[in-house]
Amino acid sequence: MRETEIRRLLITGARGFLAQHIRPRLRAAFPGATLIPVGRAEADLRDPAQARRLLAEAAPDTVVHLAALSGGILDNRERPADYLYDNLAINTHVFEECxxxxxxxxxxxMGGCSYPAAARSPIAETEMWNGYPQPESAGYSMAKRMLLVQSWAYRRQHGFNSVVLIPGNVYGENDNFNLRQSHVIPAMIRKFVEAAERGDEEVVFWGTGRPTRDFVYAGDVGALIPWFLANYDSSEPVNLSTGFPVSIRELAETVARLTGYAGRIRWDPTQPDGQMIKIFDPGRLRALGLSCPTPLEEGLRRTIAWFRAARARGEVRL
Ligand SMILES: NC(=O)c1ccc[n+]([C@@H]2O[C@H](COP(=O)([O-])OP(=O)(O)OC[C@H]3O[C@@H](n4cnc5c(N)ncnc54)[C@H](OP(=O)(O)O)[C@@H]3O)[C@@H](O)[C@H]2O)c1
Known part of the structure; x- marks a missing residue:
C-alpha cells in the first residue's frame, strides 16, 4: 500500500499505551491522511453492531487495530475468561467488519507471551505453534494467537490484507504503572521512585534476579508502524525486539541507579523466577533492514522522567 493511498486511518485502542507512541508517527508519516482515533467510549468492539457502526461511520481505508483487553500476570490469573472472551470477540468483529x-x-x-512457554530463545516467529503458552496468561495469549489464523484465513478467502506484528517486552512513557496490571519495568520504576521518596532501606523483588529478557522501547515500536503500513503485505508475523539480553538483576540495578534509590535490593528466591531466558529473535526484522535501536538505559531515562512528571500532573495509570 503506497503512502498516498492512505487517506482515512482508523486507530482503535487509541487512548492506550502504545497508541501514544504510534499516533504521532502516523501523523508525521501520512500528513495527507485523516486520523480517526477511537476508544471503547466510541465503540465497544466486543459488540458486532457497534463494530459495524464504527466502520460505517469512519469509512477508513486503513486500520491500525490496538484495542485489546491487556494486563499483567495477576489480573490474567484472576480473569482468564475475560481475557479470552474480550480479545476473541474484539478481533473477530474487527476482522469481519473491516x-x-x-x-x-x-x-x-500481538504479544510475545503468545509464544509457547517452552520455546527456545532467541524465539523466532516460526516457533509460535510448537507448544502451549504460559498457562497463567493462556486466555489472553491464545486469543491473540488467533490473529495469525485470522490474518491468513481472511487473506486466503477474501484477499484481505492484514499484518500482525509481535512487539516483545515493551516499555516506555504512558505505560500502566498499576502494580496489579503492570509489566516488570513500570513496576520496578514505581517501586524504586516511591522507595527513594520514602527513604526505604530495602526493596524486595521476587525470584533470584537471574532470568534474562530483552526489552523494546515503545517509541521504537511506534517508529516502525508506518513502514509496515506502507511496505509490508504479508500474514507472516514479525518480531519487534532488540534480541539483546538483560538479566532482571541488572535491570533492577540500572533502574535503581537512574531513579536515585540508594538502599538495598533483596531477592526473594522462595518466589518463582518464571522462564529463565526469554529473548525474541529480531532476525526477520533485520532482514527487512529495520531495528529497534534505542538503548535500554536511554529508554529507561525517558520513561522515569515521564513517570515523575506525569504523576505530578495526576496522569499516570496507578
Ligand atoms: N504493552 C505491551 O507490552 C504489548 C506488547 C505486545 C503487544 N501489545 C498489544 O498492543 C496493543 C495495544 O496495547 P497497549 O499496551 O497499548 O494496551 P492498552 O494500554 O491496554 O490499550 C488498549 C486499549 O484498548 C481499548 N479497549 C479495551 N477493550 C475494548 C473494547 N471492548 N472495545 C474497544 N476498545 C477496547 C482500551 O480503550 P479505552 O481506554 O477507551 O477503554 C485501551 O485503551 C494490544 O493489542 C496489545 O495486545 C502490547
Whole structure:
C-alpha cells in the first residue's frame, strides 16, 4: 500500500499505551491522511453492531487495530475468561467488519507471551505453534494467537490484507504503572521512585534476579508502524525486539541507579523466577533492514522522567 493511498486511518485502542507512541508517527508519516482515533467510549468492539457502526461511520481505508483487553500476570490469573472472551470477540468483529467495509489494510499487534512457554530463545516467529503458552496468561495469549489464523484465513478467502506484528517486552512513557496490571519495568520504576521518596532501606523483588529478557522501547515500536503500513503485505508475523539480553538483576540495578534509590535490593528466591531466558529473535526484522535501536538505559531515562512528571500532573495509570 503506497503512502498516498492512505487517506482515512482508523486507530482503535487509541487512548492506550502504545497508541501514544504510534499516533504521532502516523501523523508525521501520512500528513495527507485523516486520523480517526477511537476508544471503547466510541465503540465497544466486543459488540458486532457497534463494530459495524464504527466502520460505517469512519469509512477508513486503513486500520491500525490496538484495542485489546491487556494486563499483567495477576489480573490474567484472576480473569482468564475475560481475557479470552474480550480479545476473541474484539478481533473477530474487527476482522469481519473491516473486510465487509472494504478496508484495504489492517495492521495489528500481538504479544510475545503468545509464544509457547517452552520455546527456545532467541524465539523466532516460526516457533509460535510448537507448544502451549504460559498457562497463567493462556486466555489472553491464545486469543491473540488467533490473529495469525485470522490474518491468513481472511487473506486466503477474501484477499484481505492484514499484518500482525509481535512487539516483545515493551516499555516506555504512558505505560500502566498499576502494580496489579503492570509489566516488570513500570513496576520496578514505581517501586524504586516511591522507595527513594520514602527513604526505604530495602526493596524486595521476587525470584533470584537471574532470568534474562530483552526489552523494546515503545517509541521504537511506534517508529516502525508506518513502514509496515506502507511496505509490508504479508500474514507472516514479525518480531519487534532488540534480541539483546538483560538479566532482571541488572535491570533492577540500572533502574535503581537512574531513579536515585540508594538502599538495598533483596531477592526473594522462595518466589518463582518464571522462564529463565526469554529473548525474541529480531532476525526477520533485520532482514527487512529495520531495528529497534534505542538503548535500554536511554529508554529507561525517558520513561522515569515521564513517570515523575506525569504523576505530578495526576496522569499516570496507578
Ligand atoms: N504493552 C505491551 O507490552 C504489548 C506488547 C505486545 C503487544 N501489545 C498489544 O498492543 C496493543 C495495544 O496495547 P497497549 O499496551 O497499548 O494496551 P492498552 O494500554 O491496554 O490499550 C488498549 C486499549 O484498548 C481499548 N479497549 C479495551 N477493550 C475494548 C473494547 N471492548 N472495545 C474497544 N476498545 C477496547 C482500551 O480503550 P479505552 O481506554 O477507551 O477503554 C485501551 O485503551 C494490544 O493489542 C496489545 O495486545 C502490547
Amino acid at each position: 473486510r465487509r467495509a472494504g478496508v484495504k489494510k489492517l495492521l495489528t499487534l
